[in-house]
Amino acid sequence: MSKVLVTFAPVMKYHSEIRRRRSFAIISHPDAGKTTLTEKLLLFGGAIQTAGAVKSNKIKKHATSDFMEIERQRGISVATSVMTFEFQGILINLLDTPGHKDFAEDTYRTLTAVDSVILVIDSVNGVEEQTRRLMEVCRMRDTPVIVFINKMDRDGKGRFDLIEEVERELSIQLHPMTWPINSGKDFKGVYNLHDKNIRLFTANTKADDDDVLQLQDLTDPVLDQKLGDRDAAVLREDVELVDGVHGELNVDQYLAGKVAPVFFGSAVNNFGVKEMLDTFIRIAPTPRSRETTKRLVNVEEDKFSGFIFKIHANLDPKHRDRIAFLRVCSGKFERNKYFKHVRLQKDVRFSNPYSFLARSKDVIEEAYPGDVVGLFDTGNFKIGDTLTEGESFYFTGIPSFSPEIFKEVVNKDPMKTKQLEKGLLQLTDEGVAQLFTQFGGNKKIIGCVGELQFEVIQYRLLHEYGASVDFKAQPYYKACWITSESEQKLQDFTRFKSANIAEDKDGHLVYLAQSEWFLNTERTNNPDIEFHFTSEIHKAE
Numbered sequence: 001m002s003k004v005l006v007t008f009a010p011v012m013k014y015h016s017e018i019r020r021r022r023s024f025a026i027i028s029h030p031d032a033g034k035t036t037l038t039e040k041l042l043l044f045g046g047a048i049q050t051a052g053a054v055k056s057n058k059i060k061k062h063a064t065s066d067f068m069e070i071e072r073q074r075g076i077s078v079a080t081s082v083m084t085f086e087f088q089g090i091l092i093n094l095l096d097t098p099g100h101k102d103f104a105e106d107t108y109r110t111l112t113a114v115d116s117v118i119l120v121i122d123s124v125n126g127v128e129e130q131t132r133r134l135m136e137v138c139r140m141r142d143t144p145v146i147v148f149i150n151k152m153d154r155d156g157k158g159r160f161d162l163i164e165e166v167e168r169e170l171s172i173q174l175h176p177m178t179w180p181i182n183s184g185k186d187f188k189g190v191y192n193l194h195d196k197n198i199r200l201f202t203a204n205t206k207a208d209d210d211d212v213l214q215l216q217d218l219t220d221p222v223l224d225q226k227l228g229d230r231d232a233a234v235l236r237e238d239v240e241l242v243d244g245v246h247g248e249l250n251v252d253q254y255l256a257g258k259v260a261p262v263f264f265g266s267a268v269n270n271f272g273v274k275e276m277l278d279t280f281i282r283i284a285p286t287p288r289s290r291e292t293t294k295r296l297v298n299v300e301e302d303k304f305s306g307f308i309f310k311i312h313a314n315l316d317p318k319h320r321d322r323i324a325f326l327r328v329c330s331g332k333f334e335r336n337k338y339f340k341h342v343r344l345q346k347d348v349r350f351s352n353p354y355s356f357l358a359r360s361k362d363v364i365e366e367a368y369p370g371d372v373v374g375l376f377d378t379g380n381f382k383i384g385d386t387l388t389e390g391e392s393f394y395f396t397g398i399p400s401f402s403p404e405i406f407k408e409v410v411n412k413d414p415m416k417t418k419q420l421e422k423g424l425l426q427l428t429d430e431g432v433a434q435l436f437t438q439f440g441g442n443k444k445i446i447g448c449v450g451e452l453q454f455e456v457i458q459y460r461l462l463h464e465y466g467a468s469v470d471f472k473a474q475p476y477y478k479a480c481w482i483t484s485e486s487e488q489k490l491q492d493f494t495r496f497k498s499a500n501i502a503e504d505k506d507g508h509l510v511y512l513a514q515s516e517w518f519l520n521t522e523r524t525n526n527p528d529i530e531f532h533f534t535s536e537i538h539k540a541e
């Protein structure tokens with residue numbers, strides 16, 4: 001008798017919760033319109049009722065040395081760190097990223113906690129410095145990207161030039177989803193290449209479907225009536241060209257991070273935003289499976305796992321608590337349930353975990369993959385820490401980037417050496433800065449992305465740890481982590497260049513380069529040494 005093989009499909013307990021979640025971030029160069037777009041998305045989601053409710057969280061340029069401004073900024077950015085809202089039955093987690101470039105590393109780390117991003121580009125300025133860097137991080141992770149070309153109501157660059165510039169500068173293929181009809185004061189609206197209709201531009205649209213002009217095809221004479229003969233003819237020509245080149249969007253290519261759908265609009269006028277949101281809901285990835293140091297963690301697994309991607313300290317010395325941001329990667333997070341803190345090898349539980357629904361801090365009972373949970377922390381967490389239901393592994397792909405400004409820490413009060421050391425360790429655990437120790441010596445060097453962080457560190461060391469420090473500028477421009485296949489070669493290089501060698505907090509060797517010229521020279525002279533500009537917090541075994 002032949003055996004009958006019965007197979008059971010694995011029960012995916014949380015499938016429906018996972019399917020209805022989308023976690024993403026909006027990234028842009030400052031002033032491109034991220035805050036404005038965020039606000040419009042929240043209005044659609046009903047998370048806020050009035051315009052102007054989302055405060056810009058950027059520190060204005062003139063305020064870089066105003067400490068109160070930093071504090072105010074941090075307060076706002078905790079409140080808006082994660083904005084959760086519902087749209088057409090989909091639960092959207094929008095993770096905020098700091099606008100100021102000095103906090104860029106915070107942004108890079110937030111990008112490790114999202115499944116996709118929306119990139120805002122100012123049509124007048126095109127691709128700017130921070131856009132380039134942020135996209136590099138997205139590309140490292142093959143993060144799917146949707147592009148929103150903003151400020152079409154201003155006289156910007158030509159539409160084809162913009163597409164070409166973005167493709168060239170960001171090395172990503174774009175796929176137009178809407179197409180603009182003029183720009184600046186002649187901006188008449190956008191043609192939806194997918195739905196084959198036109199939305200005529202009016203300032204502050206409510207985006208009702210009534211505003212949409214449905215066309216049979218582009219030969220429809222109503223086009224000439226509404227746009228005028230010249231603009232109708234240009235649109236017909238443009239669309240023929242665009243359709244010929246791009247055809248239908250290949251969603252798999254988008255999900256693989258190879259093709260980015262692009263929309264044109266004006267965030268401040270709430271124009272073109274709804275089209276983008278509709279597409280986002282349709283194609284943006286649900287929470288994905290993630291690599292760890294041991295194995296791939298399937299997002300559908302029953303057992304809980306998650307990692308800390310950001311730690312936010314309370315600057316008020318009366319409240320020394322911190323908030324650790326946990327991204328749930330699999331299973332169900334539950335309040336008061338014991339989970340394993342892998343690095344400390346101990347069980348921990350949380351009685352007041354909170355979510356960010358509708359921007360108020362609500363204690364939550366449970367959370368699912370894609371969600372972000374705020375955990376009160378008294379110093380037990382550092383960036384990259386993993387919580388599980390018992391297994392030991394770390395999530396990979398959480399990078400540290402080379403800092404760009406280096407300063408030696410000068411202890412002004414030797415009586416407080418212990419406090420200083422504790423403070424430096426804790427602040428660097430939070431990811432405020434990176435700490436390097438001179439090779440074979442004691443010199444402590446702090447590396448940051450921006451000047452502002454040194455102010456934050458100095459203030460916090462004094463107010464939270466009672467340690468008074470000064471900083472002495474160091475003539476370095478980059479820190480490169482060094483490795484080699486040959487242990488001997490690495491030792492030789494380290495000994496020979498000891499003045500430029502330091503160890504990071506995890507004991508990894510770092511070469512501190514004075515300039516690009518020095519770095520290139522060392523690279524050429526030492527082909528057996530590899531120089532890395534990023535370091536993985538956790539590497540696969």
Ligand code: G4P
Pocket residue numbers: 028029030031032033034035036037056058099150151152153154265266267268269
């Ligand atoms: P950011 O978060 O990316 O830094 O940018 P934000 O939204 O704060 O926008 C920067 C400026 O650009 C704001 O003006 C905002 O009103 C304006 N803006 C945003 N979208 C559009 C658009 O589609 N068209 C035009 N013309 N302007 C737009 P501001 O003067 O700096 O601030 P505010 O006083 O208007 O708040």
